[in-house]
Amino acid sequence: MSHEIEPISDPGLPDHVHRATDTNPVAEKKAERQVAILFLLSAVGTILFIASYIFIPTTEFIFLPVMGTTNAHELFLGLGLALALLFMGLGAVHWAKTLMPDEEVIAERHEFRSEESDREDFVATVKERAAAAGLGRRSLIKRTLGLSGGLLAASPLLLLRDLGPLPKNQLQTTSWKTGTRLVTDPGNRAIKPSDLEVGAVAQVLPQLLPGEERTLNNIGKDAVLLIRLRPEEFELSPERLSWTYEGIIAFSKICSHMGCAVALYEQQTKHLLCPCHQSTFDVPRAAKVIFGPAARPLPQLAITIDSEGYLVAQKPFTEPVGPSFWERSS
Amino acid sequence: MVFALFMIGTTFSVANATTRQSATTLARSAAVDEGRQIFLKGCSSCHGLNAEGGAIAPSLIGVGAADVDFQVGTGRMPMADMTVQAMRKKPAYTPDQVAALAAYVASLSPGPAIPSADVINYERDGNTAQGGELFRTNCAMCHNFAGQGGALSQGKFAPSLMQATPTQIYEALVLGPQSMPVFSDKILTPTEKLSIIKWIKAAQAEPAHGGASLGRVGPVTEGLLIWTLGLGLLIGIAVWLATKAR
Structure with missing residues (x-):
């Protein structure tokens, strides 16, 4: 052994x-x-x-x-x-x-490297043809070819311009101005406080001035949700309370997380839910985030009534609506 | 009797022809008495002997006939158990009994009346296209873009609208039952409400054009099916392809 x-x-x-x-x-x-x-x-x-x-x-x-x-x-x-x-x-x-033929065949792998003689042939051919084309002698052709090729290769850089133009202040501003009436969406009817019962909601947009057009970009920033509570249900700072009118409170409908339309309002719990990522905002506490990924409350729109008794914006939104962006100050 | 009961729900807010006044008043009080008996047996243990409400149930004074018609007529009340949400189920009472209950609750204090058949004439007064636009702005976020319902927080949910009748939809818009907010008549006019009803009726009757609709809830069920059944089938075929024939 x-x-x-x-x-x-x-x-x-x-x-x-x-x-x-x-x-x-x-x-x-x-x-x-x-x-x-x-x-x-x-x-x-x-x-x-x-x-x-x-x-x-x-x-x-x-x-x-x-x-x-x-x-x-x-x-x-x-x-x-x-x-x-x-x-x-x-x-x-x-x-x-x-039914098709069932024979086992062994096919050995061959080397990837070419035969030595083939490689020498290739180098000789390239050298010979380069000399015949006069690439070394005709510098004018060489330079103009370099120029045209370089330009062509660099031209896609120009297309980067399409990444712009920069949005300027469009992300900071909406169509809401001091005295802009709140109108129903759809329908464009101005709203009086008495039109809303306690527990009622209304999807609203800013009233268009003559000659103005509603673009999707604008609706995407301007959409507002009106909710009527009993005034005693609010737990707001005195400033924010002055932004409400007889229990009617207005919030931007654009989620501060990713910009979905936040309009799932639970009347009993007074919570506003975002359908995309379940961010939950507590309406009586100025849309404080109580669940989900949103980092900020929904911007509140200060409202009051005008001389004819219709609901209007006291002033524009005091902060940019919608999700965060690089230049956002807060 | 049916006619009289039908009138009960509608007469409170509508000025009635004086000639019928005495007859309806009599019928009303009979229905109110019957409704009170049903209320005492079936509802008062939670809502109180005089519908004043209690620790676990709200007061019903002033909710109106429409609220009773909606909550009892859809089987949501009486609740089967005190969970987060009253579920739609087979109604516990006959339509006559529901009407009597409604008459009793309406007699406590005026509230929204049951909309009459003439008010609910959505075929005549509604506009499906306008209804679709209104539905997408006001309803779709909770009830799904096809009216199939959807989740809210803490186990609550917006119910599917596929069984809802025109009267029930109208009542829900006016009342804002449970989690649902109120849609006032100036915000959604009665005509706009009828347009929404007409759109929902169209959605209810909509057949599946492209095969199984998978609940019409979008990519969730579609993805589930393709990731289980679809991929399972492909894996099965791949295994068969690679198996040597005997």
Whole structure:
């Protein structure tokens, strides 16, 4: 008994086991029939596709359990095409696995490096052609080519300009000015305090001056939610209390987290929820954040009434509405 | 009797023809008496013997007939259990009994009346396109863009609108039941309310054009299906592809 460790010999490749279809003609016939059936099913699918395109009107609806009332035209078009492609694929794979040649072939890898003579040939050719083209001699061509190529390569830098222009003060300002009336969205009707009952909400926008147009950019900044509480429910600083009017309080609808429209108002808890990331704002405490990722309360719009008794903004928003941005001061 | 009960809900705020006055008054008091009996048996244990409210339930004085019609008519009241939210379920009372209860509660102190069939004529007065616009601004954030309902905080939720009747939708807008805020008539005019109802009725009748709608709640169920069923199928096919034939 020697204690030397003997190297494990290379076991080689396992024996090639032939498939039933290679040795048994009955199995071969059976597999052939299976492939044929799969292809026939594919043909049935295509016929269903064609037939539903021609014969099922687009207005035909049928009721299916689980799915509900469904457009039959679309359903059978899709089903037909799905069956056609699926069974075509299944048939092809089954054919390849059971009937196509099953021989194992060993193909050795060859070296990636080219033959030494080929490499020398290549270098010689490049040198010879470069000399013939006169790249070393004709400096005018060389320089102009360099110029044109360099310009072309640098030109995409110009497109970076499309990253601008800078927004200037657009992120800091909204359309709300001192005395801007609050109007319903949609409808553009001015609102009186008596229009809102306790517990009522209103989606509002600033009233347009003649000649002004409402753009999506503006709606994205200007949207405001009006909520009426009982005045005694407020827990506000004297300044913020002076921004409300008889229990009516107004907040920017644009979430201070990511800018979604915050308008899920729970009347019983007096919480405002943002549907995107579940930030929760407590309305009686000036929209203080009580849950979720928002870092700041919603900006409050100071409101009062004008001489005709309609609700107006006392002054513009005192802070930028919406999410944080680099130049934001607070 | 049905006619009389129907009138009960509508007569409080509407000036009635004087000729019918005495008949309706009689019918009303009969219904109020019946409603009071139902109230004492079914509601007073929480809401108090005189509907004055208690530790666990609000006062019903002044909530009006519409509130009773909504809460009892949708089966939300009586509540099955004191959880975060009253659920829609099979109503515990017949429509006649609900009307009697409504008459009783309305007799305590005036409140919003049940809107009459003429007020709720959304087919005539509503506009589906306008309703869609109003729905997306005022309702979709809670009730989902297709009216399927959605989550609120602490287990509360905005219910699906797929079973809601036009009267119930109108009542909910006027009353602001549970978590829902009130939508006053000057903010959403009665015509605008009818437009919203018409849009919701259209959404209820909307068939699935592209196959299974998966609850119409957007990418959540769609993603779930494709990540489980879709990927599962692909994995199965990949395994079959790589298996050697015997």
